[in-house]
Amino acid sequence: MHEIIVPAMGESITEGTISKWVVKEGDSVNQGDLLLELETDKVNLEISAEQSGVLKQIIRQEGDTVQIGEVIGTISSGEGAGAPSAAANSTEGASSTAQTAEAPAAAKPSEPAAEVSSASLSASPGARKLAREKGIDLTQMQARDPLGRISQEDVKSFGDRPSQPAQSSAAPSGQREAQKPSGSSASKPAEAPAFNPAKPAERQKMSRRRxxxxxxxxxxxxxxxxxxxxxxxxxxxxxxxxxxxxxxxxxxxxxxxxxxxxxxxxxxxxxxxxxxxxxxxxxxxxxxxxxxxxxxxxxxxxxxxxxxxxxxxxxxxxxxxxxxxxxxxxxxxxxxxxxxxxxxxxxxxxxxxxxxxxxxxxxxxxxxxxxxxxxxxxxxxxxxxxxxxxxxxxxxxxxxxxxxxxxxxxxxxxxxxxxxxxxxxxxxxxx
Structure with a gap:
């Protein structure tokens, strides 16, 4: 089993955002085939397969923010190695502009359902892991980072609050009713224009570079x-x-x-x-x-x-x-x-x-x-x-x-x- 690792990209770059997976789970890939595109603050990089095999698992999805050395997928060399794939044909001749760096990293083979629902959020791997352990829904949080990226400190602060929607089942009903509007009022008004046919609007996620x-x-x-x-x-x-x-x-x-x-x-x-x-x-x-x-x-x-x-x-x-x-x-x-x-x-x-x-x-x-x-x-x-x-x-x-x-x-x-x-x-x- 070969791990796909986020490569080192320069002294000033420590993370990037997966903008596009060119292949999907189960596809056969050859060594040198383009796997995904990674967007950073300054440049976009292409990550290619270092060996032939089958893309066994995609651990990090499009839109996820990933760190250098983090495992984002795996390639199995046992079956289908060398078999041509649609992605390989469409990107034939493409060369990698980034080489993966060997770095120790640990990742769970599968993400919980709650993690998938918050995949579009910008959060560090440590923050996501801590949120899973504490049972915290990242969609209910607000980041202090100007870029909107949730950190471990944000999760810790959120978890230390005396009462929160995910852990307040024992609170009196009146208290839960008082808490409910505060968790939803911040997001609904911003989304309202998209659902009003008389006032059409399109919500676009800002690129990492923007x-x-x-x-x-x-x-x-x-x-x-x-x-x-x-x-x-x-x-x-x-x-x-x-x-x-x-x-x-x-x-x-x-x-x-x-x-x-x-x-x-x-x-x-x-x-x-x-x-x-x-x-x-x-x-x-x-x-x-x-x-x-x-x-x-x-x-x-x-x-x-x-x-x-x-x-x-x-x-x-x-x-x-x-x-x-x-x-x-x-x-x-x-x-x-x-x-x-x-x-x-x-x-x-x-x-x-x-x-x-x-x-x-x-x-x-x-x-x-x-x-x-x-x-x-x-x-x-x-x-x-x-x-x-x-x-x-x-x-x-x-x-x-x-x-x-x-x-x-x-x-x-x-x-x-x-x-x-x-x-x-x-x-x-x-x-």
Whole structure:
């Protein structure tokens, strides 16, 4: 009997959510066949069979939160080994992006009926086990975790209450009647719209990545003294360069000359002039980073991700464009690895691709600065006291952590970015 174990997935990831079992109990699988997809805070992973056999048991169901090293299923090698399966045919040639790690873990061969009814809840294995031992229904509990995940401490606190619905059969009838509304009033109003034909609504479970994004954005606003400053850039010079050089650049480097390479170079130049924007806070210390790994926000199906262009100060325009194109493609194909996302010293986000004229980007913690690009719009601009011209203008925004970055420094940083973009030759010298 071979155990299917949740593999190690990186230092910062300790758990994941089973998003889909590709095979079902009783199916024959070959070594290397895709078994299930696991969703984590940062990336999605595929777990494949390490040996041929029959999928004997699925211990953890779709939607369950599982820990690294936990047993989530078993494969029996005694019967049907090597026999083709529907899942194997449909995923022929698929390779595993995660290898199972040998780790001791214990799991009961079957779950009680109460466990199955609460499978959709997000709860740690220890919390589920403790709830079974105490006879507690997890559906009656509320988690203190911002992600809504029930912990062992939540179960212990719930079990220590003087009276609870699962253990209050000896209480007076009047007391039970008083307790009954409190257990059901919290859930029924939220579900009511789905059952009202005059007001149709659909309830969707948030993906693990969306929950993580929500938690981190709220945490960034709660912990940082975030402020935003604005400026505008005359894009005439950059658009002129792109118009004159776009074709030759494409032919020589086999990549398009976009705006992101200009902005990345300008940000690097400004970070060198104002290094506190390239820092982070660690307790009572400030860590000023002397390397320039620039995060580029990309909108993917599962939500916003920020892959990182490493050593941007050492890359040329073509190399930056190639890196950004590669990372954006991997993001949209849901094939980013942890190494693509970890680190980053400063972030650039471009809401202009969706038509945004102005916005206030939220910090990507623990970074202390993020630059927002916006839509290029032709507007009349005063060249001097007598002349007006229509120019392609872009509003840019810098959100920063006021705890270590003063307002004057933030404003001058953004002015530096503006000056380099309006005089692109300086990007070769300072970026």
């Amino acid at each position: 929950l993580t994004i929500a938690t981190r954005l709220v945490e960034a606003q709660r912990t940082a003294a975030m402020l935003t400053t604005f400026n505008e850039v005359d894009m005439s010079a950059i658009m002129d360069i792109r118009k004159r050089r776009k074709q030759s650049f494409q032919e020589k480097h086999e990549v398009g000359l976009g705006f992101m390479s200009f902005f990345t170079k300008a940000v690097v130049g400004a970070l060198k002039a104002f290094p506190l924007l390239n820092a982070e806070i660690d307790g009572e210390d400030i860590i000023v980073k002397q390397y320039y790994d620039i995060g580029i926000a990309v909108s993917a199906k599962e939500g916003l991700v920020v892959p990182v262009v490493r050593g941007a100060d050492r890359l040329g325009f073509a190399e930056i464009e190639k890196q950004i194109g590669l990372l954006a493609g991997k993001a949209r194909a849901n094939s980013l690895g942890l190494s693509d996302l970890q680190g980053g010293t400063f972030t650039i986000t471009n809401g202009g691709t969706f038509g945004s004229l102005l916005s206030t980007p939220i910090l990507n913690s623990p970074q202390v600065g993020i630059l927002g690009m916006h839509k290029i719009q032709t507007r009349p601009v005063a060249i001097d006291q007598e002349r007006m011209e229509n120019r392609p203008m872009m509003y840019i925004a810098l959100s920063y952590d006021h705890r270590i970055v003063d307002g004057s420094e933030a404003v001058r940083f953004l002015v530096k970015v503006k000056e380099m973009l309006e005089d692109p030759e300086t990007l070769l010298l300072e970026g």
